[in-house]
Amino acid sequence: METLISVIIPVYKVETYLEKCIVSIVEQTYKALEIILVDDGSPDRCGLICDEWGKKDNRIKIIHKKNGGLSEARNYGLDIAQGIYVVFIDSDDLVAPTMIERLFAESQKHEADIVECNYSCFTDVLPEKENREPTTSTVCTSEKALSLLLNESVFKYTVWNKLYRREIFDTLRFEVGKLHEDVFFTYQAFGKSKCIIKIDDCLYYYRQRSGSIMGSSFSIRNLDSMEARKRQYYYMKENYPGLTDKAQSQAMGNCLYFGQKAVLCLDSEVREQALQIILDVYEEIYNSQPIHESKKQKFWYDLAKWNFRFCCKIRNWLKIGL
Numbered sequence: 678m679e680t681l682i683s684v685i686i687p688v689y690k691v692e693t694y695l696e697k698c699i700v701s702i703v704e705q706t707y708k709a710l711e712i713i714l715v716d717d718g719s720p721d722r723c724g725l726i727c728d729e730w731g732k733k734d735n736r737i738k739i740i741h742k743k744n745g746g747l748s749e750a751r752n753y754g755l756d757i758a759q760g761i762y763v764v765f766i767d768s769d770d771l772v773a774p775t776m777i778e779r780l781f782a783e784s785q786k787h788e789a790d791i792v793e794c795n796y797s798c799f800t801d802v803l804p805e806k807e808n809r810e811p812t813t814s815t816v817c818t819s820e821k822a823l824s825l826l827l828n829e830s831v832f833k834y835t836v837w838n839k840l841y842r843r844e845i846f847d848t849l850r851f852e853v854g855k856l857h858e859d860v861f862f863t864y865q866a867f868g869k870s871k872c873i874i875k876i877d878d879c880l881y882y883y884r885q886r887s888g889s890i891m892g893s894s895f896s897i898r899n900l901d902s903m904e905a906r907k908r909q910y911y912y913m914k915e916n917y918p919g920l921t922d923k924a925q926s927q928a929m930g931n932c933l934y935f936g937q938k939a940v941l942c943l944d945s946e947v948r949e950q951a952l953q954i955i956l957d958v959y960e961e962i963y964n965s966q967p968i969h970e971s972k973k974q975k976f977w978y979d980l981a982k983w984n985f986r987f988c989c990k991i992r993n994w995l996k997i998g999l
């Protein structure tokens with residue numbers, strides 16, 4: 678028998694796109710799938726569409742629940758998932774027909790716990806056909822993968838372009854009530870893995886739309902990402918000391934980014950609140966250990982410590998960091 682793979686799809690206010698997403702999963706070349714549609718209290722026709730598909734394909738399971746957000750919906754799916762591996766797909770996106778087959782093949786070839794593929798973004802224009810050239814793989818230990826994740830170069834924080842071994846979730850769930858939940862989650866998942874692979878094939882198609890979470894305008898809630906990177910820094914400090922400097926630099930750079938966004942985008946009252954939150958995190962991380970960075974980067978970090986608002990304004994004026 679083929680290895681069962683659970684595909685978890687949180688569903689909320691995507692009735693325009695949901696059918697195409699489900700079709701791209703149902704038509705996967707890898708057939709041993711458990712497809713879990715989690716209707717997260719969607720007020721449109723999404724619940725009905727899920728139920729209709731449940732009647733068409735016996736691999737599909739439906740959960741109807743009160744709205745609780747993306748993380749909670751994913752956790753509900755994990756609670757009933759029976760697969761040896763797990764894939765997450767967002768309900769307005771599309772995947773290449775061979776995505777799961779190719780990710781699974783790589784996981785078997787290298788006994789990997791996580792396999793990630795490339796993705797491309799699209800709006801209303803259909804994505805290009807998938808790459809069918811021979812796959813090139815980057816095979817990493819957890820520490821090497823975490824180092825590349827901190828660079829945000831080879832590996833990305835996105836949850837939905839990956840195949841995961843089910844054991845990763847034995848003691849790990851998604852943080853409920855946070856934006857940028859992928860940033861809270863991914864470094865911990867990598868830390869629980871022995872072998873992580875990146876393949877260069879573009880197999881996931883991410884839909885960009887104005888009404889999505891990622892397409893929403895900047896608000897104080899976006900600072901959740903900063904909190905996630907602060908936690909990540911302390912996680913590295915405790916578990917991967919060799920990555921502490923890199924995690925510290927990333928966290929402080931993230932604070933500067935949000936400070937610049939706050940100065941540019943927020944009304945005065947909210948701006949002051951946001952800048953104080955950002956400054957508190959920045960100073961905590963800055964003071965936690967000596968900074969080992971280039972002179973140029975250390976100049977910006979020291980300037981921000983001296984006068985955070987002024988530093989953000991200067992960087993905006995020079996068009997640095999945004």
